[in-house]
Amino acid sequence: MARSKKLLDRRGEVAAVDYKFTGEEPKWADFESIGYEEYWQRQAKAFRFYTYYLETADMRPWILEWMGNNEYNNADIDAIRKVAPCWITSTVGKLVRMLQRGMPDLHPESDEVHAKKIAAGESPPKPRPVTDFIRSEIRESISIYHQTKSSAPKEEEDKKVKKPVIPPMERLRSKVQNEVISHLDTLLDGVAKVQRDDTATTMPNLDVSMLLRSGGIPARGAKFVVDWLTDHRDEFVAATNKKSEEAEGYSYLRKPQLTRIIANFDKMIEDAKAHGKTTRKPRVKRPKSAEKQIKKLKYLKEDEKYSLQSIDPVALPFSQRAYTFNTKYRQLTIYQARVADGLSVSGTTIKGFDEKKSITVIVRKPEDFLPLVLAGTVKKIDNLVKTLKTKPQPANGRVNNNTILLKTFDKV
Numbered sequence: 186m187a188r189s190k191k192l193l194d195r196r197g198e199v200a201a202v203d204y205k206f207t208g209e210e211p212k213w214a215d216f217e218s219i220g221y222e223e224y225w226q227r228q229a230k231a232f233r234f235y236t237y238y239l240e241t242a243d244m245r246p247w248i249l250e251w252m253g254n255n256e257y258n259n260a261d262i263d264a265i266r267k268v269a270p271c272w273i274t275s276t277v278g279k280l281v282r283m284l285q286r287g288m289p290d291l292h293p294e295s296d297e298v299h300a301k302k303i304a305a306g307e308s309p310p311k312p313r314p315v316t317d318f319i320r321s322e323i324r325e326s327i328s329i330y331h332q333t334k335s336s337a338p339k340e341e342e343d344k345k346v347k348k349p350v351i352p353p354m355e356r357l358r359s360k361v362q363n364e365v366i367s368h369l370d371t372l373l374d375g376v377a378k379v380q381r382d383d384t385a386t387t388m389p390n391l392d393v394s395m396l397l398r399s400g401g402i403p404a405r406g407a408k409f410v411v412d413w414l415t416d417h418r419d420e421f422v423a424a425t426n427k428k429s430e431e432a433e434g435y436s437y438l439r440k441p442q443l444t445r446i447i448a449n450f451d452k453m454i455e456d457a458k459a460h461g462k463t464t465r466k467p468r469v470k471r472p473k474s475a476e477k478q479i480k481k482l483k484y485l486k487e488d489e490k491y492s493l494q495s496i497d498p499v500a501l502p503f504s505q506r507a508y509t510f511n512t513k514y515r516q517l518t519i520y521q522a523r524v525a526d527g528l529s530v531s532g533t534t535i536k537g538f539d540e541k542k543s544i545t546v547i548v549r550k551p552e553d554f555l556p557l558v559l560a561g562t563v564k565k566i567d568n569l570v571k572t573l574k575t576k577p578q579p580a581n582g583r584v585n586n587n588t589i590l591l592k593t594f595d596k597v
Contacts, residue, residue, distance in 0.1 A: 213287030244278025268330040307437035364400030385445035407461030418450035475502040495590040503527035504593035513587040543580035
């Protein structure tokens, strides 16, 4: 999930760094001209947008501002300010942000649409304002804050009393409820709003994989989502049997609509299970520093006969190409790295070189040839080596007290 270091841009909107993928923050300035269906579609889009960019803690200031404008007392505001983010449902922050940007608390056509569904023999849930949900969740968060505060140890009473510890799985269950299942609850609301003339392809759906990733839910937390989805999916499957009790509750849905909803739930269950099988990537062993690698390296620092001086051996590790010269046998060795990480050194041996491309060749007149090597580029040295009449042999990586470290290249 992409994260912006700066929450808001200079226009005061959530900084949509991945706007090509998510779009800009949904606007509600035209709420008077928004139809009933478009209202719910835009709300769903806004949920996805805020889930992608924001954590619950990011939205707390908006909730506090909304509370201050809606007759909450200072004690309640202070409770929401201090309560742990895990006890604040992220949906509250998202809905508050939508209201602050102009979203209607309840669409003007809600009662009319509800009446039509009743007249058609359906039993949809009664529409209620968004603020009813917000106030209910805030009330619950305030209650939790006071419970945890009252159960906290008081030093003057008993210094040995420990703070109440929430079991890890309960903490995880709460996090899944706040970050994922609360959004899935809105999915059921969407199912309740389906019209008989809606096409099957428009049936409510959510990207569960994105919700799990953006909510930071570990693999073991996916089980709670799978269980929730399976329970509701079984309910929809039961509704396909016209003699069942579930069939009466979902009688307003046509068979193609019900079939697509079941398919959507199957896909969400599959995605949640896949998240549950996510395994941690194997730890990549960090390479030793160049200084540690060359600690035991034995080499010839200086040779008077050929007027040669070794470079600092710290340049060997991680280089892409290295040149050494054995003064005893007049052998020039060229090492080409096998991988992008370059060469490495272990003890007195150079490692990580390409065995097919790395060679050792005897130089008959080192005093004439080696100055050209020291002054040349990779390409020029390759051309120089081709002029030698001695047959190249495979490099063996060994470095000893007769070996001069001529030069290295970090890029080739």
